Amino acid sequence: MASDSNAAVLAARPAAARPASSAMKRFARRRSTIAFLMTLPLISVIGGLVVWPAGYAIYLSMLNRRQTAFIGLENFDILLDSETFRSVIWQSCFFAITAVLLKALVGFWLAHMLHHIPTKGQRMWRGMLLVPWVIPPALSTLGWWWMFDPSYSSINYLINAIGFPSVPWLGEPWWARISVIIVNVWYGAPFFMIMYLAALKSVPDQLYEAAAIDGATGWQGLRHITLPMMQNIISITVLFSLIVTFANYDIVRVLTNGGPRDLTQVFASYAFQVGVLSGNIPRGAAVSLFMFPLLAVIAYFVLRGVNKRTKEMA
Amino acid sequence: MSAAAHPSGRPSDAVPGLGRRIGSLRSERRWALWTAYISLIIAAIVMLAPPLYMLLTSMKTSAEVADLSGNPWMVHAPTWENYAAIIGNPMFRGFFYNSIILTVCVVAITMVISVFAAFALARMKFFGSQVLATGVFLTYLVPDTLLFIPLYQIVGGLGLLNSIWGLVLVYPTLTVPFCTWIMIGYFASIPKELDEAALIDGANWMQMLTKIFIPVALPGIIAATIFAFTVSWAAFVYPTAFITRPDEMPLTIGVVSQLIRGDTFAWGQLMAGALIAALPPVIVYAFLMDYYIAGLTAGATKG
Known part of the structure; x- marks a missing residue:
């Protein structure tokens, strides 16, 4: 806009071309212009590849299968009426909540244990325990898939060895659900561990010393010092992981591909099946849009937590 | 006390x-x-x-894999033949090659975009900069599974389905927001006195960025690069949706979809392929663990 006015000045007063062009130069050297140019690629990525597709998804979800007619909310209606989709909603929520709770508990426990041992050894243990997080999940799930294989299961071999019967890991709906959760917890718990360990290290030792002198037990120290000090980071991590787990695709795709009988389908895998594999793009878009309200609410709380933390650190 | x-x-x-x-x-x-x-x-x-x-x-032969009598956790006759077979497979080498090109392009694009943007957002207060910084964080929270269907349409409209260049176009949505976010944190922690001194010496913004900010925030840049690398190496949703031709597939979807064929799986080869595919991020992690972890925790503790 400012460059327009400069151009106008240039056109109206040809005699004053020199001061105007130096004004142009000044404008080009101005902080906000440079800043705008520097952020332009970022703005185009966010605008063109996130905001626009999100809006486009809403539009798509209101078209018919061949994308020729506008049918309003019919896709959402049909989905909510279908038994399969209702089980998808249930399974997604069950999966996300159970997996995140377990990841948080395991991660907290491991971080705590890691914090207790001498600092020298911490690096090595941390290095080993973070390995699941480093391997691309699609590939490590392939290993799990093979470990769960009905006839060659190496996990069943161990279970048999201690005298229990074989488990139909991926064949029976409930066991399939549990398998998906196990793999997700295995993959995600190390992340929680690292986050909590960083938070534990930021709690000043004097607080525990003071509490010990006042006669506090270890449990009381945890309850009244550790948890309150870590509250913010715990909630940020849990909420963030809730988003990622809720929208998870790779583990379900590789491990069960939604089976048996679509009972382990989550939003993402079902959207993929309906939208890409069966070719009903508008309905697939509608499936993934069902995630949006929940994600928006969680994102709001994450942002609040992060802002609060930024203020605390400042 | x-x-x-x-x-x-x-x-x-x-x-x-x-x-x-x-x-x-x-x-x-x-x-x-x-x-x-x-x-x-x-x-x-x-x-x-x-x-x-x-x-x-x-490390097992197919016969040993199929043998149900022994302990599956033991290898009787270790062999490297599965690795030789998978490395000799031109399709697998193609996946590897695609992954390398894809990842190098995405990491380069990501770092250029996010270093410039983070510098502007951390140091030059301008109209809407606060909103934009919050927007960056919010886009980081948008999962890829929410957007892959409209992006499928958009990439298809551009004629880039079944091409790694379509992936080069969309992968920055996975990497740019987080990298920008942690770079803002690193840049903001550089003392203001440094850039004031540079300004007095007559440096322009570009010199300030390349001579001061990038060298001082190098650990942050390494952490962000590692993040961009691991994310684009491991990305699964977009390639699964956009690529169906084996010769354009990157490793993740290639190993999962193309090496599993028919009823009798070559498990040994499949596992060898998956391990080789997982090796680059593991190597990066092994050598740069501290930067890796710094990047991981920076998202919540900085910025």
């Missing part, structure tokens, strides 16, 4: 019974240490068992 309460001498002199309590504290410590080590050993076994089992399987 205790010293303040008992300035006259050692705390144990002043408080009767504290000596005994310290003794019980010591045994409590020892017990806690044992619990810690036992928990960590169990956790390490569980965490490392799947990759270890993949390695064991990859």
